[in-house]
Amino acid sequence: MAEKITKRHADPALAEARRGQILIAAADCFRRKGYHGAGMAEISKTAEMSAGHIYNYFASKEAIIEAIIERDMEEMFSIFQQFEDHPDDLVSVMTEGADEGVEHSMDKEQGALQLEMLAEAARNPKVAFLLQQSDTHARDKMRRLLTGERSLIKDVTDKELDGRINVLFAMFGGLLLRTTLYPELQKDTILLALKPALRTLLMPF
Template identity: 45%
Template sequence: MPQPPNQSPSPRCQARRQQILDAAAACFAREGFHGASVALLSKTAGMSPGHIYHFFENKEAIVAALIERRLERSLEVARQFESAEDIFQAMIERVDLGLNEKTDPSNAALELEILAEAARNPRVAVLVQKADTVRRARFQKLIQRARQARGGDGGSDAAVTEVITALFEGLAARTISHPDLDRDALMPVLRAALQALI
């Protein structure tokens, strides 16, 4: 049943919605957006197709919710950095957050599937680009603060943000191309790259 305006969904509704999103993430990563039917989603989620349609109008709405969930996770990481006494040091120490997320095979497959759908579907492209704009602005401010604290001039914060983003997002593609990549060996190299860039 839809919630009245300004009323948060019940914990049960939130849990069911997350259950659908978890199932969709697994199905999209494994079968692709177009290969994962609503019947498969419902079987994976353990609920009827009608129940899924109660929460989401269609598969595109599920993709939109997955993009939003991914954005919220990124913003939570940003909040952790913002509350740190030394933002730069927090970023260096928590390189493992980005490395582990981007090199998780299921997560990498899902990210690349969403980007592939965005390349074909203008409506999904708008959602991906809007989320990227929010994420990029938040991290650019963090990088600006970190660089200023280290005596940088801040003149190229946007470019530095783009390069760091590309560095981490590229790990998803590398994980698919080279599933045996040595994550432990990458950690100090990523830290050194951040130190050089920031």
């Protein structure tokens, strides 16, 4: 079946508000029902608008997933930008910023949605591509940050830098699984071990 074409909207602010309303509703449905269990009827009911109205903003469920991924990526990039703009040394800035990263990674609602998208990626090549593309952009952004003048590891080899970036991402990404398997896990406990490990990765060996 051909995808429906989303319409142009005369009021950009209203359109953005409607898109946000749909994304919040869809994320809630995906968490509760799973990607396949949450049809457009369920999403429209949660968003309190007709399915036809939703199609004015998103051509398909995959388009909604894509927008959720883009939103999450923009949030991540805003954190990277804060690191870049802060005048203090990069190691201190990123270590202190770990608090926000850990809190986000241990958010149960966000984690449930992320797990559902990862599960769908195992079945759906398009969703897998979108998540992989988001990860590539995030790694590229981190690479630019760690090769900048304020970085203490700007001169390491590309292979070593790639390894450090992937370990950094694995540390935060793995908290999603730890929180799911160990619900009593506390942020303060994680930060006691994570901050020294983060400093090690951001400094020459």
